[in-house]
Amino acid sequence: MNIGQAAKASGVSQRMIRHYEAIGLIPKATRRDSGYRDYDEREVHMLRFIGRARDLGFPISEIGQLVALWQDGDRASGEVKALALARAAEMERKEHELRAMRKSLEDLARRCAGGDRPDCPILDDLAIGVEHVSLRCVKEKG
Numbered sequence: 001m002n003i004g005q006a007a008k009a010s011g012v013s014q015r016m017i018r019h020y021e022a023i024g025l026i027p028k029a030t031r032r033d034s035g036y037r038d039y040d041e042r043e044v045h046m047l048r049f050i051g052r053a054r055d056l057g058f059p060i061s062e063i064g065q066l067v068a069l070w071q072d073g074d075r076a077s078g079e080v081k082a083l084a085l086a087r088a089a090e091m092e093r094k095e096h097e098l099r100a101m102r103k104s105l106e107d108l109a110r111r112c113a114g115g116d117r118p119d120c121p122i123l124d125d126l127a128i129g130v131e132h133v134s135l136r137c138v139k140e141k142g
Contacts, residue, residue, distance in 0.1 A: 003036070003037045025067065058087055062087065
């Protein structure tokens with residue numbers, strides 16, 4: 001099947017298929033006499049695997065490891081579990097950061113009247129943050 005058909009069958013865009021091929025995540029597709037890429041069901045299955053791993057939040061580097069483990073019949077499932085648990089821990093860390101950012105934004109929004117007046121606690125807070133960063137940079141250089 002051509003790249004368009006492979007994209008439709010796998011749920012991975014043509015652009016990403018080309019990218020995965022370019023970075024070596026998937027092997028280069030065989031080419032037809034016309035020069036068009038040709039994918040078989042095994043390659044489409046690999047694309048589905050990669051797409052699912054992306055959906056679960058794995059970065060490309062770890063997806064490469066997962067593909068290698070998937071293809072290794074002698075793999076230790078403990079390696080796969082360790083990757084999954086590390087990814088889950090990273091997601092939890094990011095989740096806490098996002099919650100803290102949301103709470104800060106909600107707090108700032110509560111303090112803002114939101115009317116026609118120019119005073120704005122949100123902008124004031126952002127400006128204070130810029131001053132703190134600027135002062136920190138000056139102290140680090142000095």
